[in-house]
Amino acid sequence: MxxxxxxxxxxxxxxxxxxxxxxxxxxxxxxxxxxxxxxxxxxxxxxxxxxxxxxxxxxxxxxxxxxxxxxxxxxxxxxxxxxxxxxxxxxxxxxxxxxxxxxxxxxxxxxxxxxxxxxDPRMFILSLMQQFRLSEKFAYGIMAAYNFIPIVKNEYRNITYAYRARGVKKNLFMLPMLVTAIRSSENIAMAMESKGFQVGAKRSQYRKLxxxxxxxxxxxxxxxxxxxxxxxx
Structure with a gap:
């Protein structure tokens, strides 16, 4: 099976x-x-x-x-x-x-x-939302946090290469990564708002499990x- x-x-x-x-x-x-x-x-x-x-x-x-x-x-x-x-x-x-x-x-x-x-983590969240009535606010928040993982990973690699190119020995990763996280979260929020996302509103599902x-x-x-x-x- x-x-x-x-x-x-x-x-x-x-x-x-x-x-x-x-x-x-x-x-x-x-x-x-x-x-x-x-x-x-x-x-x-x-x-x-x-x-x-x-x-x-x-x-x-x-x-x-x-x-x-x-x-x-x-x-x-x-x-x-x-x-x-x-x-x-x-x-x-x-x-x-x-x-x-x-x-x-x-x-x-x-x-x-x-x-x-x-x-698949995304399918699991969709299942919780569709079959177990998980609030969309929490569901999309969890999915957004999950999608941040590759973004943070790529940003960490880019910052590392930038420090090596400039010959910087003291690596200050937290500040630039924090700025990237804030910008990404703002972009996601604006994208969801532009698509008419509203908590509690009746929505259609792109993929129905x-x-x-x-x-x-x-x-x-x-x-x-x-x-x-x-x-x-």
Whole structure:
């Protein structure tokens, strides 16, 4: 199933509900299952394997660090008189505690990357505005802030080259970038005003996002399946 073709708003709601269920559950079987399912869905959605490896590398390092921390220090004070049998029990409890924390990190990272790598941010904002009645004032504000990122990036590169050409060693980036941001925001405001933008006015949409039956099914079915797995384990 290619999750890139799902409605972004309903997909975000589904992932949020699953994350909420996992927040009350400490079973590492469930967390590892969710992580593997997210990994399979990203591969089916044609997410680059190289991109996944680079993204999950710090997550895996963090999970291993948490696991060994729980393994060596999780239940250090569980018993005072450690015999051979009690030592085995303490080691097993410590390993399970570390595995639970590490699996939770992997599960949440898998859900987060599944949403980020299979969702267009602009389509997500449009979905929130069309299907979930997000105020246009906030929606267009978020989209304007998102579109500022490449502008700031290009401006930073241009200022860097300008300083190098002039032989300036002390780089004062904040003032020129602040001026650029103010000018860009004024241009956007004038453009929206010239197009007749008004908060609360009835508007047509250049791109209308559709909601399919599969979106409604998944937003109900997947959290129920997660609850069922939690009950079983």
């Amino acid at each position: 290619n999750t890139s073709k799902l409605n972004p708003g309903f997909k975000g709601l589904t992932i949020f509900l699953i994350s909420l269920i996992l927040s009350f559950e400490y079973n590492y079987y469930v967390n590892i299952s969710v992580f593997l399912i997210c990994l399979i869905l990203m591969l089916l959605s044609k997410v680059s394997i190289k991109r996944l490896c680079i993204s999950f590398l710090p997550v895996i390092i963090m999970a291993l660090g948490v696991f060994f921390t729980g393994y060596f220090y999780g239940n250090e004070s569980a018993t005072t008189d450690i015999t051979d049998m009690t030592k085995i029990v303490v080691v097993m409890e410590s390993a399970e505690s570390g595995l639970q924390l590490a699996a939770r990190i992997l599960a949440y990272a898998g859900l987060g990357f599944l949403f980020v790598y299979t969702t 559709e909601t399919k039956i599969i979106d409604y099914i998944l937003v109900v079915l997947l959290p129920l399946i997660t609850l069922y797995i939690v009950r079983v384990y």
